[in-house]
Amino acid sequence: MQAGFHFWNFSIPGAPDTIPDVLSRTARTAEQGGFSQFTVMDHWFQMERVAPAEEPMLEAYTTLGFVAAHTHTMRIGPLVTGVTYRYPGLLAKIVTTLDVLSTGRAMLGIGAAWYDREHHGLGVPYPPIAERFERLEETLQIAQQMWSDDNGPYRGTHYELAETLSSPQPIQRPHPPIMIGGQGERKTLRLVAQYAQIVNLTTDDPERVAHLLDVLRGHCERLGTDYDAIEKTVVSAFSDPHDPGFFTQMEKLSALGITQVVLGVRPADPVGQVARLADEVLPTLAQI
Structure with missing residues (x-):
């Protein structure tokens, strides 16, 4: 390990x-x-x-x-990065820059954000949790598009990009690994199954981890993604x-x-x- x-x-x-x-x-x-x-x-x-x-x-x-x-x-x-902290296109550009300057060692760790005080304190919008998860999924889609050959527009419910141009591209191909952190069974782990290469479970209790991994496996089976290809990590x-x-x-x-x-x-x-x-x-x- x-x-x-x-x-x-x-x-x-x-x-x-x-x-x-x-x-x-x-x-x-x-x-x-x-x-x-x-x-x-x-x-x-x-x-x-x-x-x-x-x-x-x-x-x-x-x-x-x-x-x-x-x-x-x-x-x-x-x-992990809170999805509300930066516009998605800028976030993808930042992670790309880190990947280039670190010679291919960056990852995008991301979650739905939770710390309301710092948002209100610095004047950053803090939408309800359902909207934050919607924004998280759109951000994942935008990052993947910016790290692809598709420089075209992106139109979502919360974000619209006229062109998803990102030059240079990251060193890591097809892109820096995406890590999603948390324990949410219905939304967080579904997003892991659909978009992530790494899951970070915020528990090291073996019984809880076993349950969460079973949930993740179920999401992968429903979406047709490869459970075994996802790197599985925990915070102790x-x-x-x-x-x-x-x-x-x-x-x-x-x-x-x-x-x-x-x-x-x-x-x-x-x-x-x-x-x-x-x-x-x-x-x-x-x-x-």
Whole structure:
């Protein structure tokens, strides 16, 4: 099993002056230690469920461009972009740019968005959940069209593009992988089955994961898409990777088809903590 590293908190000692050095060293240490993926949150305010909204938060794609310049092999992307944060054509252009400058390592992680406070705070429209899912599906369609040979118009319910020109095209062909995150059984997992190459389940409970994967398989069967071709990943937000029981949990997830677990650390010493994960956790994970 592979491991991804999620840098979700910029409240490191001495911030903001220390952020560039700590972020670059954390990313390099993660890559050298064997992490296969490096992600950041796509938020404007820190999430109130984990810390005060006033704590430091950097814009995701600027941050990922910085990370790209300091790494060479890890896949990089947001975990995950809210569909309401950027116009779809611009989003596809941003991800293309990241893919080109990282020499083919970008992914588009995307979801329906949920953090109303940051939308209202910065004056960004926050439509009802049903509309956000409609916009998410149109955004996926627009990204796929921009990453194809079709430069023609796109006309949807919420978005109209006169031409879907994107030059240069991404390094990765046919396009950077699309990752959809969440646990929604009726809409989220249906969109995964129809459009995504990666699913990120926001739980590492084996029973819950087994159920969600069964739902995903059902969507794939109804749509005629290949369930086995979808990379299956989980976020391990509350399990302690240094607890011996963690590996038993990962073995159960691997048996279900999970191939990557996303780990993160607290902001006090991200460089030291990611080095410890690389030394103490990744070698055993790699054998699962």
